[in-house]
Amino acid sequence: MATSEPKKRMPGTARRARIIEAALDVFAARGYHATAMEEIASAAGVTRSVLYDHFPSKRVLLITVLQEQNAGLVAHVGARITGSGSPGRRLRATLDAYFSFAQDRPAARRLLFDHTDEDDPEIKAVRWGIREARTRSVAVMLGRDLRRLGLDPDSEVAQAVVELLISGTDGLAQWWERHPSVPRDRLVEAAMLVLWNGLSTLPEPEAH
């Protein structure tokens, strides 16, 4: 509201961007079926018909948002990962990057990760592709570590392990939404504690 609302006409591309941003928020908040085009329209400062001047259908609008936000995630995480460093450091950096994304763009995180209700086959396919790519790239990143555990990074079990990592990390991010006071470092710490060290904390004398 406080941000400039000249209430005037806007060039097509700018309006389109606004619509996408509004759609992101509403879809993330209500889910696909519960979202009415009207809500998106009014959040974008415009009438329903205008949405159809830019996107042919609700479905395509969602898919567009999905792909755009996923690109954003990839860029965000990719930008702050150095390919080098010790395995532990790399994992820590990745976790931090993901939590930082979750912090900056909570709606995008929700839309991309929280399981939603779309039964539409086309949407499902897009979601599946995104998820698949994500799992694959994490598996590549952890290739060395997986091998060290005796797992072929292409094997099914390795894939399962990666899926556990991702789901667990995002579960933590979800929890963070409900407890925003916790600083990011602590989250990273907690995640490393489980994923890197494990719960056993074996026979080690405490490193303190």
Added chain:
Amino acid sequence: MATSEPKKRMPGTARRARIIEAALDVFAARGYHATAMEEIASAAGVTRSVLYDHFPSKRVLLITVLQEQNAGLVAHVGARITGSGSPGRRLRATLDAYFSFAQDRPAARRLLFDHTDEDDPEIKAVRWGIREARTRSVAVMLGRDLRRLGLDPDSEVAQAVVELLISGTDGLAQWWERHPSVPRDRLVEAAMLVLWNGLSTLPEPEAH
């Protein structure tokens, strides 16, 4: 279809049970908003109106199913957990119990863990309560281990760790749905590998 379909009248309680089972399947498959009462009705071998003879609304039907299935989960897992045993054994037993539930009642797992699309406040409250209770009971179960890691089981960070555990485990179960050929033992193994030992696999010579 093959199962007895005498097409005749049925005592109320039996019909009610059938409806709940049908509702479970359809809700789990399509999500809340995308589910039409008609689908549930026909899956239960009955007309829409009959649903309203048993439940006052779609919302209440979902809530009933949710609570019933959660009770089932608690019973299932609780039944095969021995309170005693080494911490590692207990964790392994719990994981195995959960995966066994996921195997026996995949629809129930999906309904309880996946969807987030219901905007209805009453449903959200019920879901939240279930989740809360689940987290709490897992935290209690892991109390000793958490303390060993230097975490107060009531602290926020401990809660976060538990949330990571649960989400990760369920993520693995989700993955399993798409790769059903993998035997359950292997899943448990993979989960233990990450959650118990951690990815570092430290300087240990392999314990074999």
Added chain:
DNA sequence: CCATTAACCGACTGGAGTGTCGGTTACGAG
């Protein structure tokens, strides 16, 4: 065999939401 109960159904109402279409007007190019 009869009567009462309760399981079952068909049809209707009202509301909500997607996608369409023709018209209106701001705005920038010439």
Added chain:
DNA sequence: CTCGTAACCGACACTCCAGTCGGTTAATGG
């Protein structure tokens, strides 16, 4: 200044679906 493009809107057509109601008939206890 004018004129055409493109951003914008209101209204409509159509579909789908939750919830209601009054009637029908199978089952059962007497």
